[in-house]
Amino acid sequence: MQNIKIQLLLNILDEITSRFDELFELKEKLLRETNYKATHDLLTGLYNREAFEKEVKEWIDINQQFCLVFLDLDNFKEVNDTFGHDKGDEILVKTAKIMRNNLKGMDLIGRIGGDEFVMAIKDCDRSCATHILNIIEDKIKNKFKHFEVSASIGGVVFPDEGESYKELLKAADKKMYQVKENGKGRVLI
Amino acid sequence: MIARIYNSKHTILKFAIEDVFKQFHNDFFIDDYDFVIFGINSDYPYKDVNNSIKKILGNNNFVAFNAIDLFCNADTVKGVVALFIKFEKNGKIETYYQENFDEVDECFDYLLKNKDSLNIMLSTPSDDVPSFLDKLNKKVITEDIFLIGGLSSGYLDKDELVAYQYIDDKVIKDGFMIISFKNVEFEKGISLGYKPIGPIYEINLTKNNKVYVTEYQDASLIAKRLLNGMKDENIQNLWFSPVVILDDEDGEVDVVRTFKSFKEGEYTEFFGPVPSNSKMKLSFATEEMLLESDKIQAKKIKDKLNEIEVGLNFSCIARQYALGDRQKYESKLYSETFNAPIFGFFTFGEIGMNKDFTTFKFYNQTSLIAGLKEK
Numbered sequence: 001m002q003n004i005k006i007q008l009l010l011n012i013l014d015e016i017t018s019r020f021d022e023l024f025e026l027k028e029k030l031l032r033e034t035n036y037k038a039t040h041d042l043l044t045g046l047y048n049r050e051a052f053e054k055e056v057k058e059w060i061d062i063n064q065q066f067c068l069v070f071l072d073l074d075n076f077k078e079v080n081d082t083f084g085h086d087k088g089d090e091i092l093v094k095t096a097k098i099m100r101n102n103l104k105g106m107d108l109i110g111r112i113g114g115d116e117f118v119m120a121i122k123d124c125d126r127s128c129a130t131h132i133l134n135i136i137e138d139k140i141k142n143k144f145k146h147f148e149v150s151a152s153i154g155g156v157v158f159p160d161e162g163e164s165y166k167e168l169l170k171a172a173d174k175k176m177y178q179v180k181e182n183g184k185g186r187v188l189i
Numbered sequence: 190m191i192a193r194i195y196n197s198k199h200t201i202l203k204f205a206i207e208d209v210f211k212q213f214h215n216d217f218f219i220d221d222y223d224f225v226i227f228g229i230n231s232d233y234p235y236k237d238v239n240n241s242i243k244k245i246l247g248n249n250n251f252v253a254f255n256a257i258d259l260f261c262n263a264d265t266v267k268g269v270v271a272l273f274i275k276f277e278k279n280g281k282i283e284t285y286y287q288e289n290f291d292e293v294d295e296c297f298d299y300l301l302k303n304k305d306s307l308n309i310m311l312s313t314p315s316d317d318v319p320s321f322l323d324k325l326n327k328k329v330i331t332e333d334i335f336l337i338g339g340l341s342s343g344y345l346d347k348d349e350l351v352a353y354q355y356i357d358d359k360v361i362k363d364g365f366m367i368i369s370f371k372n373v374e375f376e377k378g379i380s381l382g383y384k385p386i387g388p389i390y391e392i393n394l395t396k397n398n399k400v401y402v403t404e405y406q407d408a409s410l411i412a413k414r415l416l417n418g419m420k421d422e423n424i425q426n427l428w429f430s431p432v433v434i435l436d437d438e439d440g441e442v443d444v445v446r447t448f449k450s451f452k453e454g455e456y457t458e459f460f461g462p463v464p465s466n467s468k469m470k471l472s473f474a475t476e477e478m479l480l481e482s483d484k485i486q487a488k489k490i491k492d493k494l495n496e497i498e499v500g501l502n503f504s505c506i507a508r509q510y511a512l513g514d515r516q517k518y519e520s521k522l523y524s525e526t527f528n529a530p531i532f533g534f535f536t537f538g539e540i541g542m543n544k545d546f547t548t549f550k551f552y553n554q555t556s557l558i559a560g561l562k563e564k
């Protein structure tokens with residue numbers, strides 16, 4: 001009888017400690033969620049501006065070769081104005097998905113403004129990047145042809161075209177604007 | 190009031206009743222009686238109970254009920270135990286019974302009529318008891334109505350659980366009787382002694398006595414986990430750790446429930462209903478803790494009444510299991526504290542009231558004790 005009681009108390013103790021495990025799991029989950037919210041764009045699930053910059057700077061610090069890309073959707077404002085923000089959001093989410101599906105898991109993707117995306121493609125030279133980005137641009141154009149949405153894409157290669165994140169981003173942005181000025185819906189690297 | 194209790198362990202019912210009647214006749218302290226309450230072990234043939242008693246007493250001034258174990262002062266008896274009562278002033282006993290659990294209004298009217306009495310409800314161990322009490326509770330209690338009691342305990346005879354009530358030449362197989370002590374002063378207590386421990390479980394889905402989902406998990410897992418590492422999965426091992434259902438408002442213990450069974454992947458069943466969306470905790474007590482709680486309640490009653498003429502005790506059979514070797518100490522403790530005869534039995538559930546005495550409750554694993562004396 002006493003053995004049963006002692007075993008029962010040990011089992012109750014397990015019930016209590018299992019709640020501690022649950023609490024630790026909940027704490028970890030909360031930390032993960034808080035960290036995710038602080039580093040990600042909640043609409044698309046891509047890195048936000050700060051997190052993307054931090055990750056790219058780490059690559060720069062270790063002299064990792066990569067191609068930094070600036071992507072801006074063309075005619076996106078018209079979609080928002082004509083079809084509403086829900087449709088606009090849907091296009092942003094699908095654009096993020098297209099980028100994710102066509103890049104490697106180790107590459108970085110971020111959303112840094114309304115319809116402005118950035119990518120950092122690891123171990124990728126100019127021709128490799130051009131090839132990948134043309135596919136992305138093509139898929140975006142096809143996917144949203146009904147809305148006449150396309151993507152203007154500019155890219156630069158580290159370390160050839162800039163030494164700091166700021167320089168690289170400015171250069172990629174400049175190339176993207178060149179595309180915009182020359183008819184939109186293209187890739188320039 | 191003079192109250193005297195006698196017992197007989199004779200295996201033939203007729204002889205056992207004759208034996209207690211003989212003890213009554215030979216008792217120097219009592220020469221007559223107004224009423225007798227018989228506790229009859231359920232091994233005796235139930236069909237013979239009414240006739241055997243009536244033949245010997247020569248009247249109908251008695252009731253009887255089945256129980257596995259009966260209290261005769263400090264002893265626990267498997268046999269026949271009889272409480273003979275002789276009132277000396279204005280005391281009186283009135284009885285009421287139902288052969289079902291349908292006539293809520295009628296029962297409430299009876300209780301209202303006996304609002305100043307100590308009403309003892311003895312019932313067959315039916316799942317209808319808790320819902321009947323709930324229906325009684327729906328009547329607004331504007332007067333002080335006191336009701337305590339217990340569910341008869343018994344053995345299975347083929348498929349029949351022999352745990353009946355006997356009154357007015359009837360055998361009540363599914364119903365109850367109320368014995369009202371009128372013009373008596375009384376005090377009662379509910380002894381628990383279990384300390385709530387462990388985590389709080391949210392109860393998500395129940396049906397009557399079965400809990401299907403707790404903490405959004407299959408509820409059988411609780412019983413299964415608690416039985417882990419034991420030689421067998423005997424549910425009685427969990428009688429040492431009943432669950433306490435917590436009160437919605439103050440979070441204190443509302444009622445205690447004893448584990449009855451579990452079906453893997455489906456449910457855990459208790460000896461009483463568990464409401465959905467309530468919260469429960471496990472509990473535990475050592476034998477000392479249970480007896481200490483009994484002592485506190487007994488002392489409270491003794492201090493209030495000073496002199497006690499008879500004590501009534503309805504103690505859960507699962508509590509007795511938890512008391513193990515010390516189960517006899519409970520009635521001994523009451524008997525010594527009250528310095529009065531103690532009559533009662535091991536129940537299959539207790540009927541009592543909440544701490545404010547405003548609501549009727551169905552309990553498990555408690556020891557209900559009342560002390561009374563004639564006014």
